[in-house]
Amino acid sequence: MDFKSSETLVERPAQGPRSEDELPETAAAAVKVVIVGGFGVGKTTLVGSVSEIRPLTTEETMTQAGVGVDDIVGVERKTSTTVAMDFGRISLNDELVLYLFGTPGQQRFWFLWNGLFDGALGAVVLIDTRRLEVSFDVIGRLEERGVPFVVAINSFPDAPVHAVEEIRGALDLPAEVPIIDCDARLRTSSRDVLMTLMRYLHSLAGA
Amino acid sequence: MSGADQDWEEQSPERLYVITGGRSGASGHTTSLDLVTLIVSKAGPKPGMQPEQASIMRLCHSPLSVAELSAYMQLPISVVTVLLGDLLADGRVVARAPVPPAQLPDRALIEAVIHGLQKL
Numbered sequence: 001m002d003f004k005s006s007e008t009l010v011e012r013p014a015q016g017p018r019s020e021d022e023l024p025e026t027a028a029a030a031v032k033v034v035i036v037g038g039f040g041v042g043k044t045t046l047v048g049s050v051s052e053i054r055p056l057t058t059e060e061t062m063t064q065a066g067v068g069v070d071d072i073v074g075v076e077r078k079t080s081t082t083v084a085m086d087f088g089r090i091s092l093n094d095e096l097v098l099y100l101f102g103t104p105g106q107q108r109f110w111f112l113w114n115g116l117f118d119g120a121l122g123a124v125v126l127i128d129t130r131r132l133e134v135s136f137d138v139i140g141r142l143e144e145r146g147v148p149f150v151v152a153i154n155s156f157p158d159a160p161v162h163a164v165e166e167i168r169g170a171l172d173l174p175a176e177v178p179i180i181d182c183d184a185r186l187r188t189s190s191r192d193v194l195m196t197l198m199r200y201l202h203s204l205a206g207a
Numbered sequence: 208m209s210g211a212d213q214d215w216e217e218q219s220p221e222r223l224y225v226i227t228g229g230r231s232g233a234s235g236h237t238t239s240l241d242l243v244t245l246i247v248s249k250a251g252p253k254p255g256m257q258p259e260q261a262s263i264m265r266l267c268h269s270p271l272s273v274a275e276l277s278a279y280m281q282l283p284i285s286v287v288t289v290l291l292g293d294l295l296a297d298g299r300v301v302a303r304a305p306v307p308p309a310q311l312p313d314r315a316l317i318e319a320v321i322h323g324l325q326k327l
Contacts, residue, residue: 015279017271023271028303029303029306031305031306032242056279058242061285089272091323092324093323096319097243098323099274119243191324198320198324199321201317202317202318206314
């Protein structure tokens with residue numbers, strides 16, 4: 001099993017949605033959840049496993065915002081870079097639609113976060129235990145923004161197995177933030193990640 | 208896609224500049240558009256419309272989010288929101304706003320999401 005990067009998983013249809021992918025006329029409002037994590041951690045896999053549509057890609061052009069934090073050598077003269085974001089959709093009922101956006105966690109992509117997190121219900125931080133570093137900054141940034149989140153550990157076959165509490169310690173997460181194991185390839189597992197986030201949000205709303 | 212499109216370098220800044228008439232999306236209706244604002248057109252495309260706007264009219268015969276429009280049209284969000292701003296100002300499309308942030312987190316809303324996910 002190979003967790004491909006988002007660039008290779010997503011097709012870009014030239015036409016509109018297939019008729020079975022169209023939302024009903026009654027669709028009245030949408031909510032969004034953001035899946036954030038490093039490259040290749042399985043964001044698009046997770047989105048794709050629960051989405052009712054094949055994941056789509058939307059692009060945004062990074063201009064000045066990326067200058068100074070982009071660590072790619074040799075692009076100093078380039079004024080714009082295109083960044084892709086993959087997303088999927090779940091119709092929750094006849095009126096309410098949930099969108100799932102996958103976004104890279106690296107600091108140089110944080111400029112994408114403004115439109116993305118405004119109004120988002122919450123976030124899933126998807127981590128690969130082989131590369132925890134990316135997660136530190138992401139978690140700090142989410143806390144700063146006041147975005148509620150849960151942490152999902154995508155189980156890669158060759159990744160070291162850590163106890164959840166060990167991860168909690170490594171990421172310096174408060175006791176109330178849920179951490180769960182998942183297999184982003186499985187619909188039920190990815191759904192459980194979203195359910196964990198929603199139950200957490202529910203507990204926050206009730207406080 | 209028309210033949211003229213092939214002369215453009217896809218996604219080149221120049222092409223996008225022409226599509227939006229040189230605007231970058233910071234005024235009027237565009238500021239209130241979220242990635243998940245649902246857009247619905249009130250009628251089909253009219254003859255003589257700019258091709259990109261005609262595409263929006265056609266794609267939004269059933270509700271479609273701004274993000275989906277951007278994906279299907281292969282145009283950046285910022286360009287789509289400029290195009291939508293014009294169509295909204297002209298009353299050709301309507302926007303169904305997302306649940307406003309001020310209402311979040313809302314217990315009833317979260318329960319509706321949980322209920323929806325349980326059916327998956």
